[in-house]
Amino acid sequence: MAKSKLFWPIMVLVFILVFNLFFDPSFFTVEIRNGRFTGSLIDILNRGAPLMLISIGMTLVIATKGIDLGVGSVIAMSGAVGAMTVTGSPEGSLTPLFLAIVLALGVSVLTGVWNGVLVSRIGVQPIVATLILMVAGRGVAQLITNGQITTVYYEPYKFIGGGYLLMLPLSIFIVAFVFLIALYLTRKTSIGLFIESVGANPSASRLSGINSKNIILMVYMFSGLCAGIGGLILSSNVASADGNNAGLWYELDAILAVVIGGTSLMGGRFFLTGTIIGALIIQSLTTTIYSIGVPAETNLVVKAVVVLIVCLLQSPEFRNKVFGAFTRKGIKDTKDKGVTLS
Amino acid sequence: MQEQKTPRLVMEGITKEFPGVKALSNVSFQLFPGEVHSLMGENGAGKSTLIKVLTGVYSNDEGTVKLEGSPIHVANPLEAQDLGISTVYQEVNLCSNLSVVENIFIGRQIMKKGRIDWKEMKSRAEEVLARLNLTIDVTKLLSSYSVAIQQMVAIGRALNVSARVLILDEPTSSLDTDEVNQLFGVIRKLKDEGLAIVFISHFLDQIYEISDRITVLRNGELVGEYMTKDLPRIELVSKMIGKELDAVSSNRDEVAKKERGEVLLEVEQLARKGSVEPFNLDLHKGEIVGLAGLLGSGRTELARLLFGADKADSGEIKINGSKTKLNIPKQAISKGIAFCSEDRKAEGIIPDLTIRENIILAMQGINGVFNYIPKKRQIEIADEYIKLLNINPRNPEQLIKNLSGGNQQKVMLARWLITNPELLILDEPTRGIDIGAKAEIMKLMISLSKDGMSILFISSELEEVLRTCNKIVVMRDREKVSEIDNGKQVTQQDIMKQMAGGVV
Numbered sequence: 001m002a003k004s005k006l007f008w009p010i011m012v013l014v015f016i017l018v019f020n021l022f023f024d025p026s027f028f029t030v031e032i033r034n035g036r037f038t039g040s041l042i043d044i045l046n047r048g049a050p051l052m053l054i055s056i057g058m059t060l061v062i063a064t065k066g067i068d069l070g071v072g073s074v075i076a077m078s079g080a081v082g083a084m085t086v087t088g089s090p091e092g093s094l095t096p097l098f099l100a101i102v103l104a105l106g107v108s109v110l111t112g113v114w115n116g117v118l119v120s121r122i123g124v125q126p127i128v129a130t131l132i133l134m135v136a137g138r139g140v141a142q143l144i145t146n147g148q149i150t151t152v153y154y155e156p157y158k159f160i161g162g163g164y165l166l167m168l169p170l171s172i173f174i175v176a177f178v179f180l181i182a183l184y185l186t187r188k189t190s191i192g193l194f195i196e197s198v199g200a201n202p203s204a205s206r207l208s209g210i211n212s213k214n215i216i217l218m219v220y221m222f223s224g225l226c227a228g229i230g231g232l233i234l235s236s237n238v239a240s241a242d243g244n245n246a247g248l249w250y251e252l253d254a255i256l257a258v259v260i261g262g263t264s265l266m267g268g269r270f271f272l273t274g275t276i277i278g279a280l281i282i283q284s285l286t287t288t289i290y291s292i293g294v295p296a297e298t299n300l301v302v303k304a305v306v307v308l309i310v311c312l313l314q315s316p317e318f319r320n321k322v323f324g325a326f327t328r329k330g331i332k333d334t335k336d337k338g339v340t341l342s
Numbered sequence: 343m344q345e346q347k348t349p350r351l352v353m354e355g356i357t358k359e360f361p362g363v364k365a366l367s368n369v370s371f372q373l374f375p376g377e378v379h380s381l382m383g384e385n386g387a388g389k390s391t392l393i394k395v396l397t398g399v400y401s402n403d404e405g406t407v408k409l410e411g412s413p414i415h416v417a418n419p420l421e422a423q424d425l426g427i428s429t430v431y432q433e434v435n436l437c438s439n440l441s442v443v444e445n446i447f448i449g450r451q452i453m454k455k456g457r458i459d460w461k462e463m464k465s466r467a468e469e470v471l472a473r474l475n476l477t478i479d480v481t482k483l484l485s486s487y488s489v490a491i492q493q494m495v496a497i498g499r500a501l502n503v504s505a506r507v508l509i510l511d512e513p514t515s516s517l518d519t520d521e522v523n524q525l526f527g528v529i530r531k532l533k534d535e536g537l538a539i540v541f542i543s544h545f546l547d548q549i550y551e552i553s554d555r556i557t558v559l560r561n562g563e564l565v566g567e568y569m570t571k572d573l574p575r576i577e578l579v580s581k582m583i584g585k586e587l588d589a590v591s592s593n594r595d596e597v598a599k600k601e602r603g604e605v606l607l608e609v610e611q612l613a614r615k616g617s618v619e620p621f622n623l624d625l626h627k628g629e630i631v632g633l634a635g636l637l638g639s640g641r642t643e644l645a646r647l648l649f650g651a652d653k654a655d656s657g658e659i660k661i662n663g664s665k666t667k668l669n670i671p672k673q674a675i676s677k678g679i680a681f682c683s684e685d686r687k688a689e690g691i692i693p694d695l696t697i698r699e700n701i702i703l704a705m706q707g708i709n710g711v712f713n714y715i716p717k718k719r720q721i722e723i724a725d726e727y728i729k730l731l732n733i734n735p736r737n738p739e740q741l742i743k744n745l746s747g748g749n750q751q752k753v754m755l756a757r758w759l760i761t762n763p764e765l766l767i768l769d770e771p772t773r774g775i776d777i778g779a780k781a782e783i784m785k786l787m788i789s790l791s792k793d794g795m796s797i798l799f800i801s802s803e804l805e806e807v808l809r810t811c812n813k814i815v816v817m818r819d820r821e822k823v824s825e826i827d828n829g830k831q832v833t834q835q836d837i838m839k840q841m842a843g844g845v846v
Contacts, residue, residue, distance in 0.1 A: 188714060189711050189712050189714045190706045190709070190710070190711055190712075190713075190714045190715075191711055193695075193699055193702075193703070193706060194706075194707075194711070196692070196694065196695060196699075197692045197695060197699075197703055200692045200693060200694045200695065201688075201689075201691070201692045201693065203688060203689050204683075204688070204689050204690055204691065204692055205692070205703075206651075206670075206671060207649070207651055207671050207681060207683060207689055207690075208671070208675075208703045208704040208707050208757070209671050209672040209675040209676075209704055209707035209708060210672075210703070210707045211672065268692075268693075268694040268695075269694045269695075
């Protein structure tokens, strides 16, 4: 178990959750209220949904040795497109809702095509290519919303982020669905193998007959799609579109989640489950900081410290240095025993 | 005529050790003013280590360096430049996004009243380049000029620092014939002006055309120093490879004069500028063809054209009689061609993946995204080839980066064998692996060819080529120079003669 890449992230997640228990004895309690499950754990899952989605997409991009800085802006664009489509629509019809979803996700996938083409066909470095979208995308989002926060009064739109299914928030099902699709595609088709080989050794992959350009294009499209879904959820949650602030800094949280989950920024092997745990760590951290009443101005510092601890725990060199003393002592003890026995 | 002069540079008893390797042991080298002195040797002979000691990149463990009679200690490349020892590297070592002037004066700008004196720098740059018979607009970006001119600018930059010794490390490797002639004109001019020039190249023709003297290194040791005109090419090659001419004899019996199958591959006038001159080749089914030649002779470059790893500029390839275009590896693979690169680390293994994943990679590449080989089947395939090729460890889930070189090579072979190729191109498959694994790979080649597979075998080990191949194609200076049918009477000497070329 300790050998698994997931061990330390899980331990940290458990620690953060248990830590909450000292401040709120009912932290793990899940109640049924108004026919819905409620409780802190449900809340973390629900609020963490956009980050989990975006991190799934980011994982595959990072596995190809790329990075997608544009996801935060895609959230804003997707939300803006979605909200502007339904705003002022009559309550009775569901058509505007579906139209909003299709348009928002379509735009998001297009942003992925844009990034993917820049990186794979034109050879722009991923960090530069996606930086362009990071800046431009937010600009486009502001143009769509005319630079104002647009409020949505159309009720069905609120269902995406606020709706319930089988007594659980719909967003949890959306995450589960996207996660399972990603897991299926990467484990039951050869996409996962190709992504890892392109990320770990692009020239060897090319010589093995793999079309790395299409693989790279595809992961950016998928990342765009994930960000688009996340954007719809976020915009629906607050029933508005905010080109300025929606999805701000999400790209950084997503990269963190991926790294915490054990995927290396150098590309190659990736860990989708690890990413989900990473995203949950970040979300529970945010929730915890608010709920235990840490002064708002220290928020970011506390978060940074915890992330630092996770990263240190994952480094074998660090573990050897810090825990090495224990381990060596342990081995010595057993050895001594062996000698006595014989 | 140089004999009367005092040497400009003398290196004596140079020894340089790296952890576990003696890169240079007691090597001596001397250079006279007004001569072009070639430094020859195969990979790992110690040429670049010697140059790096001279230019202060490495410090020598033992030995002395004297410049015009007085001992010098070069601590770093900058100091070497100040002493008048300048190097022009194979890859143009300039900033292509700066102007020619800036490139020539980078790091030692001419200042006037605390500011850069552009006017003076421009006229000085033009002066320097005029010395090289080059008149260009020096304010333009370096990248707007051809590689040959960039190379000249690099030389110009080197000359600017009152150079006394000029080292040219593979200056011609990316130039075409005209450009090489142009460069040689410049070299001759500089030589007549009394500059001492060290010339490093893999092209024998060029060595014989331009150099007055040759020093040969092998495995970090000095083989000898010779006047170019007194050293026949064949002797130069044998000194580089390290086989004494008379001691080389061969007692192969088993290289049978095999009956040739149908023609599998026909190559006509296949060429790529700067890497392979127009090349013809016929390859029959079940034939093992050896591709011999020194490093830089174009062996690997040809193999890459046949695999679509590089794109040919001209010529045509026919497989089983029908004309084919091979622009990317995938096309070649689907036509039944497999290619094991000589650079296993950079172009072969995917280090983070398991033996199993590395084995099925090319096969899965053909199958595409959705036609995924079930994991169970993958394990079966991996197990089968682990057994067949005796891969160690036996666990298909082991990461390939933890394997020894020989076992990694076997995994690469397995990757291609499961695609069931008609033509297997092996580029130095036995390099850097132990003798046992070498023998196994050669045995495997012979048995595969008996089953009808054609193999193109690139190797620097002439003995291996003679032991396995039905036909040997020799390349020199990017060209095919001869085709030899193997048989008892063929010796390593015959092949070396062809590799060396020229009048023997």
